[in-house]
Amino acid sequence: MNELTNLILGLTYSPAFNVYLVWIIATLYVAYYGYYFLTVNNFEDLSDTEYKKKYKLYFPNGKFSFGRFLAIFPPFTYLGLGTLNDIIVIFFGGAYIDIYNRMWWSQFLDATTIFNFIDSL
Numbered sequence: 001m002n003e004l005t006n007l008i009l010g011l012t013y014s015p016a017f018n019v020y021l022v023w024i025i026a027t028l029y030v031a032y033y034g035y036y037f038l039t040v041n042n043f044e045d046l047s048d049t050e051y052k053k054k055y056k057l058y059f060p061n062g063k064f065s066f067g068r069f070l071a072i073f074p075p076f077t078y079l080g081l082g083t084l085n086d087i088i089v090i091f092f093g094g095a096y097i098d099i100y101n102r103m104w105w106s107q108f109l110d111a112t113t114i115f116n117f118i119d120s121l
Helices: 002-012 017-039 049-054 066-092 096-102 111-120
Strands: none
Touching (some): 017 066
């Protein structure tokens, strides 16, 4: 039965607007901070001491490392915002098919995995 459910949901998966919104917001967030860090000449030019503590990793030898930024910042941004979206969707509730279509992780995971996760909560 699970295979049939996965097949049907795989053919009928149509992400809701909030799934696209996660991609758009995360991309804008990454672009904003990427631009911010590219405009900073060195580590001492960071505007706030909180930024200095938080983003020291991206400034080896006092200069901004764009490669390090791209390797660390965007993946965690997308994963974090996608997971936050899914937690909100699960708490709103509804039919499983509605939840599945609103979840960001349903782009990558099959229906059985997500339904088992929701049932375990």
